[in-house]
Amino acid sequence: MRGLNTFNSEQNLTLDLLETKKTLDVNETAKKLSVSTATIRNWVKLGRIKKINTSGKKLLFEEHEVEKLLSDIITGKSDKLTKRRNKKAIKGLNLYADYIEDDGKNILIGSELVKKDSALYTSIHNTLHTDTYPNQDQYPDPYPEKNIRILIATLALKLYLQSAKLPYISLQVFIAQNKNDCISKLLRELLHNIDISQLGTYQNVPTPTFIPYQDFLGFIYISVSSISYRKSTGSYFTPINIVNKLLDSVKASTQFNNGNIIDLCCGTGNFLLASLKRGASIERLYGNDIDEISVSIAKLNLCINGINNINTLNEHIRKVDSLLNRDTRKYDLVIGNPPWGYVYSETEINKLLNSYKTASKKGSESYDLFMELSLNIINQNGLIAYVLPEAILNVKAHQKIRCFIKNTSSIKFVSYIGNPFTGVACPCILIVLKKDGEGSTIGCNIETNNLRFTINKNRDLSEEYWNFDLSDEDVDCLEKLTNVKNGFTLKNQADFALGIVTGANKKYISNTKNPQNEMILKGSNLHKYYFDNSNSYIHFVPNTFQQVAPIEMYRAKEKLIYRFICEAPVFSYDANQTLSLNSANILIPHVTGISMKYILAILNSRTITYWCRKKYNSVKLLRSHIEEIPFPTPSSEEQNTIVKLVDNLLSLENHCTLDKTTLYNEIEEHVMRLYNLNNSEKEIINSFSSQFDSFLK
Known part of the structure; x- marks a missing residue:
């Protein structure tokens, strides 16, 4: 018993020492460094961050070590975040x-x-x-x-x-x-x-x-101001041309000219100033923000522009957290650019869960919450005019807010504006909603890079995915492709695998061939039907890498390898058991009676390029996208003809592009015939998809 008591005492002493030193678990460490828990675990595996050795399985880190790492990242001594998309910890100034x-x-x-x-x-x-x-x-x-x-x-x-x-x-x-x-x-x-x-x-x-x-x-x-502060709070300040475009879309409305207007996260007041410029009176303008200096600047801006009543300014422009301190006042128009990617504390999450249907224990996206709040504080037939990430239309995490919008509002205006924010790679939209409970898209004005049109037929606002970059003719064409007679999909009829994630490409990838290593493909090596030999080589020892699929997926007798990120579907045929990195993923279909090369022809066709681009409008080709692609079921004769053409094209791997294009066009004719497309539909598809023919080279 004494021995047991001694052991327990020593264990308690160890725990006391750890507590005295202040430790962080993996979740706290990830939050402090603004990365995912998966990244922290990977850094431990690669020796980039030291864990505390304890008898349990729980990962613990000394707080002062984590803070030192964060300091090194901020000062540039460490490049752990500078090469990542998540750059919340990067410090610096930037001219906007x-x-x-x-x-x-x-x-x-x-x-x-x-x-x-x-x-x-x-x-x-x-x-x-x-x-x-x-x-x-x-x-x-x-x-x-x-x-x-x-x-x-x-x-x-x-x-x-x-x-x-x-x-x-x-x-x-x-x-x-x-x-x-x-x-x-x-x-x-x-x-x-x-x-x-x-x-x-x-x-x-x-x-x-x-x-x-x-x-x-x-x-x-x-x-x-420090870039790190702006990104940690989700603050991306809106360029004036975007402010003007959004307000011009609502300035003729009764809501703008006669109603109460609020910017729930007004920053320094650029939307409020632009509203004043368009004739809105200060008596109808309101703004909130959590940043004290921003609120002071917003009031100064209004004062400099002739609003000299201090009581009005203090009443209308306030330092307040709009989400957690909901206003009882009702409004007719909500404008602005709500914050993105704000990381809420556990206490804040619990409060939000009690107030918002779109809140989540796993972490809520701030602009979803602001959209829900906006729909709750506007009067019936009120408008919301927002700058938002395009992801709100098509990413699974935003299904709740899409459902909320569908049940409360009609969509009146959508403009695809690309990447408007300095130093931020995030496609965005302008969107105007009307709270009328109709869930309608009829009369919605759409703007893209080169098109402007009005939706004249009501669209199905599925919670799964919204894409407004479609004319009514596009919608009809997509519907015909999706409902192809006797069609099938690859859902539950294919195996998928990611390419290899080494965790440290500099360490494991060489540009020199030796007896121990072999060629490994990247996404950039892939073309439609075939791939270029890569100048990258790897010694394949699976248990040394961060993530590896079952080996039989890489060593399959035949498989399709596709670009994960690309403007159009690009699938290459491989019968040589070639390895690939995670920019080049793997598909092995197993549909009874259907050749893999027939599947390859459909996936690489202009018809399916059109279907994928129009339906998903994404540069990422996800497994869920591939599983939804509609395939026509061919007769034996039709399948044999297409497979023979594919074999002929594959044999031209190193020959002239002209010959490949001729065969590609011939395959396309057969594919379009299988989908029963008329001449008008063929023209729509060819005129759109031909811009992606370069991936055939």
Whole structure:
């Protein structure tokens, strides 16, 4: 018993020591580093982060080690996140030149404030840090919060004096006068009790030109603020051309001209300023935001543009969390760009679960919640005009909000605007909804890169997927393909596998062939029907890699390899047991009586390129997409003809493209005949899909 007690005491001592050192579990570590738990586990496996050795299976990490890693990432000593799409921990300044109109001078001032080689930036550094940091390379960020407040206040006063046609006076002198007017109160609110002796820090910053309704102050604020702060809060500030386009889509409405308007996450007020410019009165304009400085800037912007009633500004523009502190007031129009990707704490998640149908224990997407809130706070027949990621239309995680929209609203306008945000690869849309309970798309105006049209037939708003980049003719054509007579799909009739995930390509992939390694394919090596030999080689030892499919999938007698990311379906035929990385995934169909080469021909056809692009509008080809593709069931004669043409095309692997194109066109004729397409439908498909023929080369 003594031995057991001793063991327990020693174990408790170990646990006490761990507790004293402050440990983090895998979930806490992932959240702190802004990565997934899977990434943390992979880093442990690859030795990139040290775990604490305990007797249990639970992964624990010392907090100070995690914080050191985070510091290394932020300062650039570690590149663990700089090469990843998730860059919430990256620090730095960035000029958001597209945030305001390109007027020349004002954008140049912003450039001088953030570019390290500019005279102004160097001057600010020297003024702030020479006494503490003799070496310029050691200077910290010149714009901590206090400095940002002083800089914005300095510029705000210069703009106000111009707009009011008053002579110049320094910020120090102006604040010392202790006036009780609107601008003075707002400046003091922003400066937040900063000692008056420090207010001259930025007095030599050039004077910007006052341009009515321009959010110059917001432009400076987002440009000198840390990128990491903006991304961690999901704040992506909207370029002025996008603001204008969205508001122009609703400015003729009764809701805009006569109703109450709110931006639930107004930032520095660019949507509010643009609304004022279009005739909305301050009495009908409201804005909320969680960022104190942004709210102060929004009020300053309105004051500079002639709104001088401090009580109205304080009542209408508020620092408040719109999601957690729901307003009892009803509105007629909700505008803006709600935050994306905000990471909620466990306490916040529990509160949200009690208030929102779209909330999830696994983590809720902030813009889904804002959409639900907006639909709850607008009056019947009210409008919502939002900038949103295109993912809201087609990603499974957003099914709940699609269902909520369908049950409450009609869709009035959708514009596909590509990637409008500086440094953010995220296709976006503008969308206008009307809360009328009809779930209709009739009369919805659609804009794409090169098309504008109105939907005249009601669309099926399935929770699974929405795609409005379709004319009514496209919808009819897709429906015909989907409902092909005697058709089949690959669902439950095929095996799928990911390509190899090494976890460290630099370590495992070589560009030199040796007796121990073999060729491995990347997605870029794949073409329709065949693949190029790769210059990448791997020594295939499965248990050393992060993720490997069953070996028999790679070594199958015959298989199809396809690009995971591509503008069009690209499937290559492989009968040589070739390995592939995870940009080149594997499909092995097993449909009774159907040749793999027939499946290959359908998947590579212009007809299915059209079907996939129009239905999913995605550069990722998911397993679920492939499983839904409709295949016509051929007669033996038809199948034999197509398979023979495929064999002929495969034999031309290294021959001229002209011969391949001739065979490809001949295969397409047979495929279109199987789908029973008329000449008009063939023309629609060929005119769209021919742009992707380059993948045949």
